[in-house]
Amino acid sequence: MTIGAAAVLFALVSISLSMPTAARADAGVIDRAKLDALARSPYWLRLLHYKTGWLGHTRSLVDGPEFFFSKEGRTDARAELVATLAAFSKDLKVGRLKQLPQCAFPERYRYLKSELGPGVLGVLGIKDQACPQLEEFLASFNAKSATLVFSSAYPNSPGSMFGHTFLRINSNATEKNDLLDQGLSFAAAVPKSDGGLTFALKGMLGGYIGQFARVPYYAKVNEYLNSESRDLWEYDLNLNAEESQRLLLNAWELETNSWFDYFFFDENCAYVLLSLLEVAKPDWQLTDFSIYVIPGETVKAVTRIAGAVTGVKFRPSLRKKMYQRLDALDGRQRELFFKVIGGKMPPAEVGDAEVLESVASYLHYEKQKGDVDANNKNAPLLQATLLRRSQLGDVGPARRPLRPVLEDTRPDLGHDPYRVGTSSGVRGSGFFQELNFKFAFHDLLNKDQGYLRFSEIDFPGATVRFLPKSGVWNIEQVQGLALTSLFPMTFLERRPSWKFNLDYYSPKDLPCTTCQLGRVQAGAGATAEIFSPNYIVYALGLLDFEVGSAVRKGFRWGPQLQVATILNPWPDYKMQCAATLISDLLQADRRKLYTLFEWNHSLALSKDWEIRAGFSAISPANSLMGSPIDSKEGKLTLNFYF
Amino acid sequence: MKILTIVLLALALAPAAMAQTAKKKHKTAPAPQAETKQAAKATKTNEEGPSGGVPGEPDIDGCGLGWQVTDSQSIIGAITRGTTNGTVPPSFGMTSGSLGCKKVPFTKRDQAGATYAVSNYDSLRIEMAEGQGEVLAAFARTLGCGDTAAFGRMTKKNYGTLLEGQSTPVRMFYKVKQQIQLDPALTASCAV
Numbered sequence: 127m128t129i130g131a132a133a134v135l136f137a138l139v140s141i142s143l144s145m146p147t148a149a150r151a152d153a154g155v156i157d158r159a160k161l162d163a164l165a166r167s168p169y170w171l172r173l174l175h176y177k178t179g180w181l182g183h184t185r186s187l188v189d190g191p192e193f194f195f196s197k198e199g200r201t202d203a204r205a206e207l208v209a210t211l212a213a214f215s216k217d218l219k220v221g222r223l224k225q226l227p228q229c230a231f232p233e234r235y236r237y238l239k240s241e242l243g244p245g246v247l248g249v250l251g252i253k254d255q256a257c258p259q260l261e262e263f264l265a266s267f268n269a270k271s272a273t274l275v276f277s278s279a280y281p282n283s284p285g286s287m288f289g290h291t292f293l294r295i296n297s298n299a300t301e302k303n304d305l306l307d308q309g310l311s312f313a314a315a316v317p318k319s320d321g322g323l324t325f326a327l328k329g330m331l332g333g334y335i336g337q338f339a340r341v342p343y344y345a346k347v348n349e350y351l352n353s354e355s356r357d358l359w360e361y362d363l364n365l366n367a368e369e370s371q372r373l374l375l376n377a378w379e380l381e382t383n384s385w386f387d388y389f390f391f392d393e394n395c396a397y398v399l400l401s402l403l404e405v406a407k408p409d410w411q412l413t414d415f416s417i418y419v420i421p422g423e424t425v426k427a428v429t430r431i432a433g434a435v436t437g438v439k440f441r442p443s444l445r446k447k448m449y450q451r452l453d454a455l456d457g458r459q460r461e462l463f464f465k466v467i468g469g470k471m472p473p474a475e476v477g478d479a480e481v482l483e484s485v486a487s488y489l490h491y492e493k494q495k496g497d498v499d500a501n502n503k504n505a506p507l508l509q510a511t512l513l514r515r516s517q518l519g520d521v522g523p524a525r526r527p528l529r530p531v532l533e534d535t536r537p538d539l540g541h542d543p544y545r546v547g548t549s550s551g552v553r554g555s556g557f558f559q560e561l562n563f564k565f566a567f568h569d570l571l572n573k574d575q576g577y578l579r580f581s582e583i584d585f586p587g588a589t590v591r592f593l594p595k596s597g598v599w600n601i602e603q604v605q606g607l608a609l610t611s612l613f614p615m616t617f618l619e620r621r622p623s624w625k626f627n628l629d630y631y632s633p634k635d636l637p638c639t640t641c642q643l644g645r646v647q648a649g650a651g652a653t654a655e656i657f658s659p660n661y662i663v664y665a666l667g668l669l670d671f672e673v674g675s676a677v678r679k680g681f682r683w684g685p686q687l688q689v690a691t692i693l694n695p696w697p698d699y700k701m702q703c704a705a706t707l708i709s710d711l712l713q714a715d716r717r718k719l720y721t722l723f724e725w726n727h728s729l730a731l732s733k734d735w736e737i738r739a740g741f742s743a744i745s746p747a748n749s750l751m752g753s754p755i756d757s758k759e760g761k762l763t764l765n766f767y768f
Numbered sequence: 769m770k771i772l773t774i775v776l777l778a779l780a781l782a783p784a785a786m787a788q789t790a791k792k793k794h795k796t797a798p799a800p801q802a803e804t805k806q807a808a809k810a811t812k813t814n815e816e817g818p819s820g821g822v823p824g825e826p827d828i829d830g831c832g833l834g835w836q837v838t839d840s841q842s843i844i845g846a847i848t849r850g851t852t853n854g855t856v857p858p859s860f861g862m863t864s865g866s867l868g869c870k871k872v873p874f875t876k877r878d879q880a881g882a883t884y885a886v887s888n889y890d891s892l893r894i895e896m897a898e899g900q901g902e903v904l905a906a907f908a909r910t911l912g913c914g915d916t917a918a919f920g921r922m923t924k925k926n927y928g929t930l931l932e933g934q935s936t937p938v939r940m941f942y943k944v945k946q947q948i949q950l951d952p953a954l955t956a957s958c959a960v
Contacts, residue, residue: 301914303905304902306906344888508893515898517928
C-alpha cells in the first residue's frame with residue numbers, strides 16, 4: 127500500500143469520524159482536534175497578527191480584507207484556517223500580484239504543510255506550485271540574518287526623539303558589505319501633497335496605510351546619516367537564515383495582499399516590525415506594549431530578551447563626523463579651513479590633507495541642507511577640494527587622533543519613558559509632600575544618554591502636593607506638553623533654541639495656596655557651549671499667557687526673559703541654574719516685574735532611579751501687597767522610570 | 769482612556785510632525801531639478817564636445833540622474849509598478865523622480881553599480897579622492913572587484929580623469945569601468 131493510499135484511507139476514516147462537526151467538507155479530512163489545535167496555535171495566530179485588545183477582544187491588526195480567505199478571518203482564526211486550506215486547493219489569483227494562494231501566503235503554506243504533512247495536503251488536492259515572483263523577492267535578500275536598526279533624533283528637533291526603526295536583512299554574500307544589504311522598513315504611505323497638520327492628524331487617527339518597503343541599506347544610510355544628520359544604531363539579532371526567511375515570507379504575505387492602517391502611536395513602524403520578529407522567533411514575546419509604542423522602547427524590548435542581540439554597531443551622523451574632523455584641526459589648520467571655505471584661498475594651494483578633508487566634509491554636510499543656490503555656488507569649490515585632496519598622499523599615521531564621536535544616542539541604555547516620583551520639601555515654614563507621574567518622556571534634567579542632548583519633550587503628567595499642616599491636597603501641575611530644544615551654536619551653525627510649554631499650574635507669586643492657572647508659553651533664544659560640550663548657557667525670550675480666576679480679569683500675560691546654564695560634568699549629574707525675569711503687565715496692585723530663581727540638581731543613580739534637589743525663590747515680588755508671600759522653596763525628589 | 773491619550777499626544781506631536789514634514793519637503797523638492805539641470809548640461813557638453821562620451825555609456829537623453837534615484841521601492845518593486853497605483857499612493861511603489869524620461873538602457877550587469885553610483889555620488893566622490901572608505905568599498909563590490917584597496921588607490925590616482933568637468937554619476941561610473949579595463953591587475957580582480 128502506498129503512502130498516498132494510506133492517506134486516502136486515513137482521510138476517509140477522518141471524514142467519517144469528523145463529518146458532523148467539520149466546518150467545511152474540504153477540511154473535513156483533518157481530525158477536528160488537530161484542526162482546533164492548529165487554529166489555536168500561537169504561531170498561526172502570529173501569522174494572522176492576532177492581538178488581544180484593551181477590552182479583551184481578540185482580532186487581527188491587519189486591515190485589508192484580502193489578507194483573509196474567510197469573511198470572519200479577522201476575528202475567527204479557525205474559520206481562516208479552514209478557508210486557507212480550501213483556497214490552497216483552488217486555482218485562484220489573489221492579492222496585488224494575482225498570485226496563486228500558496229504563492230501569496232507562502233509562510234502559511236509552509237507552516238500548514240509541516241504541521242499536517244504532505245499526505246493530508248495531497249488528499250485535499252493541494253500541490254506545491256512554482257512562485258517565480260516570490261523566488262525573485264527572496265533571492266534579492268539572500269537572507270542569512272537580520273539587524274534591527276534605530277535612527278536617533280534630528281538635531282534641534284525634540285519631537286523626533288522617538289526615533290525610527292527598520293530592519294536590515296544581512297545577505298549571505300561571501301565578502302559582505304553592509305551597505306549592499308537590503309533594508310526592510312514599514313512606514314506610512316504619505317501622499318506628497320499632505321503636509322504639516324494634515325500629516326500629523328491623519329497619522330494620529332490612522333488615516334494612512336502602512337506599507338513595507340525594500341530599500342538598499344546604502345539608501346537608508348544616506349537618508350538618515352547624511353540627509354537628516356541622525357545617528358544609526360544597528361542591533362544584530364540572533365536570527366538564522368531560516369528564521370530571517372520566515373520574517374520575509376510573512377512580510378510578503380502582508381505586503382502583497384493587504385495593509386495595516388498606520389497609527390503614529392501604536393500601530394507604527396516599530397510595532398509592526400516587532401510583530402514580524404515574533405513570527406521569526408516564536409519564543410520571543412515583544413508586542414506587549416500599552417498606550418503607545420516608541421521605537422526606542424521596542425529596541426529595549428528586544429535587548430531585554432536574553433541572547434536576542436549578538437552585537438551593537440554605531441554609525442555616527444554626517445554632522446558628528448564633520449565636527450569630529452574639525453575638532454582635530456589645530457589653530458593654524460582651522461585658519462586655513464576658513465580661508466578655503468571663505469573663497470580666500472584656492473584649494474589647489476593647500477598642502478594639508480586634513481584641512482582639505484575637513485573642507486570636503488563641511489561642504490558635504492552643507493549640501494544636504496538642499497539649498498540649490500548655495501549648492502551650485504559650492505560645487506566648484508568641492509570639486510577643486512577633492513581634486514587637490516586626491517593629489518596628496520595618505521594622511522597615514524601622522525593624522526591627528528580624532529576625538530571619539532559621542533555615542534550618546536544609543537537607545538537601549540536610556541531611561542524608561544514613564545515616570546513616578548515622590549518629593550518632600552519645605553515652603554516658607556511649612557512642609558509638603560508631592561507625588562508625580564508622567565506618561566513620557568524626557569526633560570532637561572534627565573540623563574541624556576539615549577536621547578537628544580539638552581532637549582525636552584514631556585507629555586501628559588501631573589504633580590499633586592499635600593500640605594500636612596492644613597491637610598490640603600493641591601494640584602501642583604498638570605503638564606500638557608513641554609518642548610525645549612537647546613541647540614548650542616557653533617562657529618559654523620547658528621540655529622535658534624526654542625521652547626514651548628502648555629500646562630495648568632499652581633502659581634507661586636499669588637497669595638493663594640490652592641489656586642491654579644492655565645498657562646501657555648513660547649519663545650526662542652540662543653545657546654552657547656562654555657569651553658566644553660558638557661556646559662551650556664542659554665537665553666530665551668518667552669511670551670507667557672495665563673488664564674484662571676485667581677488673577678484679576680481672568681487672565682494675565684507678559685514677556686519673560688530667561689537666562690540659564692546647565693552643567694553636565696559627569697553623564698550622571700546635571701545642574702541647572704536659571705533666572706527668569708517675569709512681567710505681569712496687567713498687574714495693578716503690586717509690582718509688574720519680578721524674578722524667579724531656580725537651582726536644580728539631578729543625579730541618576732541607575733538607568734531608572736534618579737534623585738533631584740531643587741530650590742526656588744521669587745524676589746523681590748509682592749512688596750505692594752498687604753501680606754508678603756514667603757516664596758522660598760526647597761524639595762528633594764526621588765524618581766523612578768518604567 | 770486610550771482615546772484621551774491619543775488626543776493629548778496628538779496635540780503634543782503636531783508641531784514636531786510639522787517640523788519634520790517641512791524639513792522633508794525642503795529636502796526633497798529642489799534637489800532633483802538642480803541635479804537634472806546639471807546633468808542635462810553635462811550631456812549636452814558630451815554631445816558637442818570633442819572628448820565624446822565614454823564607451824558603454826548609454827544615451828541619457830538629457831534626463832540626468834533623476835531617473836534612477838528611487839527613494840523607496842515597494843517590496844514588490846518593479847513587478848507591480850503598473851498595478852499598484854490604484855491602491856497605493858503614488859509616492860510609493862513607483863520610481864520617484866523619473867521626470868518623464870525614457871528608460872535608460874543599462875545592461876543588467878551595470879544596473880547595480882550605476883544605481884549605486886547615483887545614490888551615493890556625494891559620499892563616493894569624497895572617498896574616491898581619499899582613496900578609501902566603506903562607501904567606496906561597496907562600490908568596488910558592485911563592480912565585482914575583490915581587491916577594494918587597489919580599487920581605492922586607482923580612484924585616488926585617477927580622480928581628475930574620473931570626475932573631470934561637469935561630471936555625473938552615470939558618466940563617472942562608466943569612466944571607472946573604463947579605467948579598470950586599462951589596469952590589468954584591477955581587471956583581473958574585478959568582474960566588469
